[in-house]
Amino acid sequence: MAAGERSIGEGSAVGSGLILLFDKGKRPDRADLLAALSDQPRIAISHDPIAVERLDPVNGGALPNDSDIDWVELLADGLTFDLLGLRPGPALATPEVGYLFNVQVDREEGSEALGLYPGPHIAQGAHALPIVRTLLGIGAALVRSLGGVNAVCWPPARSAIAPKFFAKTTESWLIGGPFPALGLxxxxxxxxxxxxxxxxxxxxxxxxxxxxxxxxxxxxxxxxxxxxxxxxxxxxxxxxxxxxxxxxxxxxxxxxxxxxxxxxxxxx
Known part of the structure; x- marks a missing residue:
C-alpha cells in the first residue's frame, strides 16, 4: 500500500466492493458527491460522520476525526453501503487488475481509488444477488453523475471496465437484460x-x-x-x-x- 492510501476496516466486505479509479488529485469530495446525488432520487446519504460530529454538542463543533473525513454511508433499495476514499481523506489502493474491458489501467501512473462496499449489517450477505444488484446500480449511477471516473474495477474477477461500458451493461441487467458477464x-x-x-x-x-x-x-x-x-x-x-x-x-x-x-x- 502506498503512502497516503487507506486500508479497509474490519466491518466492510473487503472482496465484495466496487472500485472507481480517478486521476491523481481528481477524486470527489463531499460537495462533489452531494451534487452527483442530486439527480439520483433512489440514492441518499444515510450517515455522514462529519455532519454528526459537527452537530454533537459535546464535541462543540470541533474538527472531525481523521478516520471520518473520507467516508459516508449511502442508502438505496433499503440497503446501506459505505463509500470510502473521499477527498480530503486518503485514497484507496488501486486493486490488482488481470483483465481489461475496453480500458487501460496503469497502476504506476498514480491513479486514486474510491470504493463502494456493503455496509457492516449486510456484509455477510455480500454475495447475494439483491445486494450485488444494488451495489452495481449505485456504482453505475456514480459513474454517470460524478464525472472523471477512468475505470471501474471489480476485484472478485480482477477486472477493470470502461466506465460507460460498465454503466450500460449494469443498467441493462437491472431492467431485465443479460448478466454483465464481460466485466464481472x-x-x-x-x-x-x-x-x-x-x-x-x-x-x-x-x-x-x-x-x-x-x-x-x-x-x-x-x-x-x-x-x-x-x-x-x-x-x-x-x-x-x-x-x-x-x-x-x-x-x-x-x-x-x-x-x-x-x-x-x-x-x-
Missing part, C-alpha cells in the same frame, strides 16, 4: 487451450472450465461461456452431470467437479 468475470485460456473463468465463484462457488475441444475458436468459446453463465447466475448449480444443447443443436455435457471448484463442460 475474467476469461482466459490455459496452457492446454481450455477456457477458464475467474470471478464466477463469487456468485456460484465454482468457476467455469471448457474442454479444449470446444475452444479451437476462442471467440465462439467465449460466447458459449457467456451463455452458460446467464443460465447459472441466480440458480442452484446442478448436483450431477447433465446435457444441454447449444443454439446450433450441438449437445454438450456439464459436469460439476466440486473438489476442484469447477463446472466442466465437455462435448457429449
Amino acid at each position: 468475470l475474467g476469461i482466459r485460456f490455459d496452457g492446454q487451450g481450455a477456457l477458464c473463468s475467474e470471478g464466477l465463484n463469487f456468485f456460484t462457488d465454482c468457476e467455469l472450465w471448457l474442454d479444449p475441444a470446444l475452444c479451437r475458436d476462442r471467440t465462439a468459446a467465449t460466447r458459449l461461456a457467456v451463455r452458460v453463465v446467464q443460465e447459472l447466475i441466480g440458480f442452484d448449480l446442478p448436483e450431477s452431470a447433465c446435457e444441454f444443447a447449444t443454439e446450433d443443436g450441438t449437445i454438450l455435457k456439464l459436469e460439476p467437479d466440486r473438489p476442484a471448484g469447477l463446472l466442466r463442460i465437455f462435448p457429449a
Whole structure:
C-alpha cells in the first residue's frame, strides 16, 4: 500500500466492493458527491460522520476525526453501503487488475481509488444477488453523475471496465437484460487451450472450465461461456452431470467437479 492510501476496516466486505479509479488529485469530495446525488432520487446519504460530529454538542463543533473525513454511508433499495476514499481523506489502493474491458489501467501512473462496499449489517450477505444488484446500480449511477471516473474495477474477477461500458451493461441487467458477464468475470485460456473463468465463484462457488475441444475458436468459446453463465447466475448449480444443447443443436455435457471448484463442460 502506498503512502497516503487507506486500508479497509474490519466491518466492510473487503472482496465484495466496487472500485472507481480517478486521476491523481481528481477524486470527489463531499460537495462533489452531494451534487452527483442530486439527480439520483433512489440514492441518499444515510450517515455522514462529519455532519454528526459537527452537530454533537459535546464535541462543540470541533474538527472531525481523521478516520471520518473520507467516508459516508449511502442508502438505496433499503440497503446501506459505505463509500470510502473521499477527498480530503486518503485514497484507496488501486486493486490488482488481470483483465481489461475496453480500458487501460496503469497502476504506476498514480491513479486514486474510491470504493463502494456493503455496509457492516449486510456484509455477510455480500454475495447475494439483491445486494450485488444494488451495489452495481449505485456504482453505475456514480459513474454517470460524478464525472472523471477512468475505470471501474471489480476485484472478485480482477477486472477493470470502461466506465460507460460498465454503466450500460449494469443498467441493462437491472431492467431485465443479460448478466454483465464481460466485466464481472475474467476469461482466459490455459496452457492446454481450455477456457477458464475467474470471478464466477463469487456468485456460484465454482468457476467455469471448457474442454479444449470446444475452444479451437476462442471467440465462439467465449460466447458459449457467456451463455452458460446467464443460465447459472441466480440458480442452484446442478448436483450431477447433465446435457444441454447449444443454439446450433450441438449437445454438450456439464459436469460439476466440486473438489476442484469447477463446472466442466465437455462435448457429449
